[in-house]
Amino acid sequence: MITFLALKKILKKSWVWLKHNWYVPAVIIYTLVLWLLFRRKDAAFKVLETRNESYKKQMKAIDNIHKEEIDKRNKILEQYNDILKELEEKYKKDSLELDDKKKKEVKKLVEKYNEKPDELAKLLAEKYGLEYVE
Numbered sequence: 001m002i003t004f005l006a007l008k009k010i011l012k013k014s015w016v017w018l019k020h021n022w023y024v025p026a027v028i029i030y031t032l033v034l035w036l037l038f039r040r041k042d043a044a045f046k047v048l049e050t051r052n053e054s055y056k057k058q059m060k061a062i063d064n065i066h067k068e069e070i071d072k073r074n075k076i077l078e079q080y081n082d083i084l085k086e087l088e089e090k091y092k093k094d095s096l097e098l099d100d101k102k103k104k105e106v107k108k109l110v111e112k113y114n115e116k117p118d119e120l121a122k123l124l125a126e127k128y129g130l131e132y133v134e
Contacts, residue, residue, distance in 0.1 A: 027051070 002010075018025065027048070034047060106124070113120035 031047065109120060109123060113123065
């Protein structure tokens with residue numbers, strides 16, 4: 001024999017299930033109404049079949065949109081990585097060229113002030129932000 005508390009628990013669970021899956025009883029009632037009105041099994045079955053096809057089309061559209069978004073994101077990431085790589089290579093190249101220019105310039109200054117080391121030291125200190133100590 002079912003007690004009042006057990007019945008109350010069953011009714012609460014049924015209510016929660018019905019709130020979450022309201023469309024199942026609605027489709028069943030709709031199907032029964034169609035069957036009663038038209039007395040044809042085909043009409044109700046066609047409604048369910050149409051609903052199922054619509055669901056499949058919607059899921060396919062969502063999958064396609066998701067795939068396109070992923071592809072766009074991947075292309076943007078590839079472009080970002082390519083640009084970053086180019087910038088890094090350009091920076092390294094410019095840095096090396098700058099070092100070569102500095103080396104050539106220092107070499108010219110050393111050759112020019114070969115006889116005057118104090119003047120060379122002062123000039124290099126001024127040019128490259130170094131501190132000259134006598």
